[in-house]
Amino acid sequence: MNREALNRFWRIVAILIGALFIYAGVVKALDPVRFAGDIENYHILPWPVGVRLAFYLPWLEILCGLALIFRRLYSGALVLVLALMLVFIGATISAKARGLDISCGCFGHVSDQLSFAWHLVLDLVLITALVLLLFRQRALSRVAG
Amino acid sequence: MKAMLRQSFLLLALACLPAVGQALYYRDKVSWQSPVAASDMVTLAQARAWGGNAIWIDARPEKEFDQQHVPGAVLLNEDRWNELLPQMLATWSPEKRVVIYCSSESCGASREVARRLREEARLQNVFVLEGGWEGWLGRKK
Numbered sequence: 001m002n003r004e005a006l007n008r009f010w011r012i013v014a015i016l017i018g019a020l021f022i023y024a025g026v027v028k029a030l031d032p033v034r035f036a037g038d039i040e041n042y043h044i045l046p047w048p049v050g051v052r053l054a055f056y057l058p059w060l061e062i063l064c065g066l067a068l069i070f071r072r073l074y075s076g077a078l079v080l081v082l083a084l085m086l087v088f089i090g091a092t093i094s095a096k097a098r099g100l101d102i103s104c105g106c107f108g109h110v111s112d113q114l115s116f117a118w119h120l121v122l123d124l125v126l127i128t129a130l131v132l133l134l135f136r137q138r139a140l141s142r143v144a145g
Numbered sequence: 146m147k148a149m150l151r152q153s154f155l156l157l158a159l160a161c162l163p164a165v166g167q168a169l170y171y172r173d174k175v176s177w178q179s180p181v182a183a184s185d186m187v188t189l190a191q192a193r194a195w196g197g198n199a200i201w202i203d204a205r206p207e208k209e210f211d212q213q214h215v216p217g218a219v220l221l222n223e224d225r226w227n228e229l230l231p232q233m234l235a236t237w238s239p240e241k242r243v244v245i246y247c248s249s250e251s252c253g254a255s256r257e258v259a260r261r262l263r264e265e266a267r268l269q270n271v272f273v274l275e276g277g278w279e280g281w282l283g284r285k286k
Contacts, residue, residue, distance in 0.1 A: 032167065033175055033260070040180050041253045047180045055168045060160035067156060076152025141148075 010136060013129050018068030020126075021081060025061030032058065042095050060084070075137050082130040089123045092116070180256055187272035189280055192244045200236055202245040204254040205278065215246065215281055221258055230266065237268070246274035246281065 028035040036054035040047055060080065067077030096116055168175075192199055201218035203210045210220045221233045237243070243262060247254035255273045262268045274280065 029163075029167070032171065034257070036175070037180070037253050037257055037260075048178055051175060051177060052168070055171070056160060056164040059163045059167075060157065063156050063160050073152040073156055075149040076154075076156050079149055079153050080156055 010133060014068045014071075014074075014133055017081065017126065017129060017133075018065040018077075021061045021065035021068070023065075025058040025065060027058075028054070029058035029062065042091050043098070044091055044094065057084075075134075075141070078130060078134045078137060082127065082134065085123060085127050085130065089120070089127070092119060092123075180253075185259065185272060186275050187242075187244055188275050192242075192272070192274060195242050195244070198240065199242045199244050200233070202233060202243060202255075202258065203278075204245050204247040204258040205252075209248070209278075215278075218246075221245075222254060223257060223261075226261070234266065239269075242270040242272060243268060244272050244274050246277045249277045249279040252277060 032054045035058065036047075036051040039045060039050035039054055045053070061084065064077040064081045064084075067073045068081070192201075201215045202221045203214045203218040204222050205214075206222060206224065207220060210218075210222075214220075219229075219233050219236055221229045243259075245255040245259050245262075247258075255277060259271050259273050262271045276283065
């Protein structure tokens with residue numbers, strides 16, 4: 001793959017991840033009360049904290065998604081999206097380990113039918129892509145700087 | 146690295162703006178201190194005292210409902226909402242109180258069913274049972 005094709009490939013990956021996060025954010029922002037219930041189901045945070053996060057996280061996801069698509073605040077968005085994914089995967093594993101049978105709430109209730117294994121696979125693919133995008137961005141910044 | 150952190154903080158701060166706006170819009174529609182407002186919860190003793198004036202709704206999965214449930218309870222969960230709601234509404238009348246339970250105190254299904262009954266079916270007098278099915282079994286022991 002030549003350099004230009006490689007650039008284009010990673011650009012498309014970033015846009016796809018951005019679109020995914022916008023979608024996930026919009027679905028949750030449309031029904032924050034339901035998302036608060038999903039956070040509550042993890043039994044990690046007290047309700048007063050979870051319900052506030054339910055109003056905040058969807059907008060953070062939307063902004064990060066837009067940043068990835070339009071390449072504004074791009075590096076910051078990559079770090080935040082990666083952090084969100086790591087927190088989410090940690091919470092999911094922790095819930096599973098405690099025997100909680102819950103909907104992740106990640107794409108509203110659209111993802112209710114996804115099994116735990118599929119969630120993990122999807123998350124790991126996303127995390128890998130984000131890490132690679134981050135390394136690539138840092139390398140490009142070094143070259144530019 | 147510095148730029149990365151600066152951008153992250155900027156995004157974190159920017160997300161506060163729409164979040165605060167939306168939270169203000171929802172300020173009277175959300176229970177900020179507990180998952181269910183205390184007035185929407187009911188203890189087992191209270192619910193039993195309502196006797197025939199209460200409709201019991203089991204919000205657990207059908208398999209668990211089939212194994213055992215509160216006598217007279219009607220199954221209504223989110224998996225088969227559209228199919229089960231009309232059946233539940235056929236047993237409902239305005240003077241009756243609706244008591245919803247799921248597996249335990251911490252499960253979310255009863256809260257969710259209660260919310261949908263209030264918002265979508267426009268029912269009033271909808272209550273979530275404290276302790277859920279576990280609480281019911283505990284009292285029987």
